[in-house]
Amino acid sequence: MKKLYLNYIDSFSGLSKEVWWLSLITLINRAGTMVIPFLSLYLTESLDFTPSNVGWIMSAFGLGSAAGSWLGGKLTDKIGYYKVMLFSLLLTGLLFIGLQFLTTFSSFCLGIFIVMTVADTFRPAMFVALSAYSKPENKTRSVTLIRLAINLGFSAGPAVGGLIITYLSYGGLFWVDGITCALASILLLKVLNPKKAIVIDEEKVINPKSAYTDKTFWVFLVAMSLFGIVFMQFFSTIPLYYKNIHFLSEFQIGLLMGMNGSIIFVLEMPVVKWLEKTKRSKSGLMLIGAILTGLSFIILTTTSWVGILVISMLLVTIGEMIAFPFSNAFAMDRSKRGNKGEYMALYSIAFSIAHIFSHNGGMHLIEYIGYNNTWYIITAISTICILLLYILRQRMKLKSIST
The missing domain is CATH 1.20.1250.20 (MFS general substrate transporter like domains)
Known part of the structure; x- marks a missing residue:
């Protein structure tokens, strides 16, 4: 049993401090997007949208995610992963708070598209940052640690979200989502400042x-x-x-x-x-x-x-x-x-x-x-x-x- 425990602990060894910080930021961010699991309930119960309306809104959600990923990749190559992650987290927080004030079908479709476009610019930037902060031999395990953070966030988020809906309201959910995104941006600013963070593997490609x-x-x-x-x-x-x-x-x-x-x-x-x-x-x-x-x-x-x-x-x-x-x-x-x-x-x-x-x-x-x-x-x-x-x-x- 002791050997199993030691082997388990050893599987986390060798990862850089920056990768651990990036995982914590991802955990806060994913736990913060607790509105997502309750979106269909909110749309049908609070806004009285039909299931067909909800289907179109989820399509807008997916299209925004695709657009955000594309835009995030372009911006990362232009201005660097740090700025993209920082502005994505901060703006997503503000947009989540504003989303609760959209009550018509067309406005919510547009709103969720914009929110996901901004939110998912974070993803390619985060992957590039992860690569830069990881030794070549540790990249797969670094990705795995991020996945653990995402899984923990998705597990904790809905549980906390249910409590917020029960004791506050759906509106409280949007406020908490926005605040947690803002907190993640502050943490990023504090612990992954490019002037302090140690870049391990950020090679420049000639004639990419x-x-x-x-x-x-x-x-x-x-x-x-x-x-x-x-x-x-x-x-x-x-x-x-x-x-x-x-x-x-x-x-x-x-x-x-x-x-x-x-x-x-x-x-x-x-x-x-x-x-x-x-x-x-x-x-x-x-x-x-x-x-x-x-x-x-x-x-x-x-x-x-x-x-x-x-x-x-x-x-x-x-x-x-x-x-x-x-x-x-x-x-x-x-x-x-x-x-x-x-x-x-x-x-x-x-x-x-x-x-x-x-x-x-x-x-x-x-x-x-x-x-x-x-x-x-x-x-x-x-x-x-x-x-x-x-x-x-x-x-x-x-x-x-x-x-």
Whole structure:
């Protein structure tokens, strides 16, 4: 037991002080965006919007995320990651506070688009900063630490948000969201000031190549968009499947979904460190993650036994633990060929696109063709993703041999 504990602690060793600060800032920021999980409830209960209205607003949310990621990449390459992160956090705080005063459908669509455009300029800038503050051998574990911070933020945020709604109001939620974003910007100003922070790996690229001309990277991006469409079903259609087909209570659904976050929090860092020692390629590990995630859906069609839900959740959790850290590290490594902000922006946009199509597509599929047929289609999308990642791995192998 002591050895396991020491190995677990050792998996966090070697990361720079700046990476830990960046993780704390991300934790505060993600916990602060607690309005997001309650957005559909707020729109239907407080503003009396229809489900169709909510669907369009969520599309505006996804489009804003994509636009923000693109803009963040451009600005990061122009003015640097520090300024982009600082202004994104500060302006997002002000915009979240203002969002509560928009009460018409058209104004809220525009408002959420602007909020997400500003908020998600933070993402590519944060990834570039993470790369700069990490040693090359620690980049994947640095990404994993950020993911732990995001998971903690998403776990704590809704719990605190529920209390705020109960004892204050939805309006209080917007105020707390705005204040926490402002606090994160102040912390960034204090602890990651470029005059004080130690940059470990900020190399300048001579004659940088555009990410838009990198064919190998485009194979990777399409695969990640498909992976995102598949994975995001666990936040939209899967909870409905648990309730409508297996008749689980909200408490049971919460426990099953919570198992995902708990396993990731406890095991992801040591698993990533162990996988790094196996010397497997990042593209090969992404392929394994995609296979496990695809399997998590197809097995749901094989039996009505309720225990299959636990097995499915375990498969997608392991797949997520492998695919996300190594795909992020792959994108950061690839970005050394050219404009880093542009590369990381496209990586973020891949998941923004998945966000736009995943939820609406999944909801329409289960309504018109049922759950099992939907899982077959999701498995087919997984198969295309797996084939693309296999092509990516072969391309990377050929290039390593030729060089």
